[in-house]
Amino acid sequence: MSITQDQVVSIHYTLKDDAGEIIDASEQGSPLTYLHGHGNLIPGLERELTGKNAGDRLQVQIAPRDGYGEYDSALVQRVPRRALQGVPEVKVGMRLQMRGGGGPRAVTVTQVLGDMVTLDGNHPLAGKNLNFEVEVAAVREATAEELSHGHVHGPDGHHH
Ligand code: ZN
Numbered sequence: 001m002s003i004t005q006d007q008v009v010s011i012h013y014t015l016k017d018d019a020g021e022i023i024d025a026s027e028q029g030s031p032l033t034y035l036h037g038h039g040n041l042i043p044g045l046e047r048e049l050t051g052k053n054a055g056d057r058l059q060v061q062i063a064p065r066d067g068y069g070e071y072d073s074a075l076v077q078r079v080p081r082r083a084l085q086g087v088p089e090v091k092v093g094m095r096l097q098m099r100g101g102g103g104p105r106a107v108t109v110t111q112v113l114g115d116m117v118t119l120d121g122n123h124p125l126a127g128k129n130l131n132f133e134v135e136v137a138a139v140r141e142a143t144a145e146e147l148s149h150g151h152v153h154g155p156d157g158h159h160h
Helices: 044-049 146-150
Strands: 007-016 022-025 032-035 057-062 076-080 095-098 105-113 116-120 131-142
Touching: 007 044, 057 076
Parallel strands: none
Antiparallel strands: 007 022, 007 032, 007 131, 057 131, 076 116, 095 105, 105 116
16 A cells, blocks of 8 residues: 555654754654644655555655745844743753744744843754655554544554
8 A cells, every 4th residue: 555645654764964963763663653644744754755655765855845944034033031031041942932923932042142032933943954764664544533633543542
């Protein structure tokens, strides 16, 4: 059975940046299982997986526009530390939820300089090539319930 829209796909994967550092990987012996064609994976990886079969291995590079987007410097802002009341200790690398006109937004603290804090609203992987090594572990039909929810249910039918 090859991978098409609405199938449940299990993959083992390793994701590296251009320097060869591992950014993310499926757990050993425990593949990632997702519903294909419902935006559960980044678009570039779904496109590469379409038509593949269980047992296939692939090595692909996904450009930022098909991954987590281009880096947008307009999403970087500097705020005075007092704007972050409720955060006792502001440190570089911290992820924070900011409230704004468009609803809550995740930002990363990228610099703390004196009383000023730099917040970056880009996804941590924005602007990066994503180098995937993938092995397709299994492909099956989705159940009607999974299709109506737009995601995969575990073997016992419950949510993960
Ligand atoms: Zn569900």
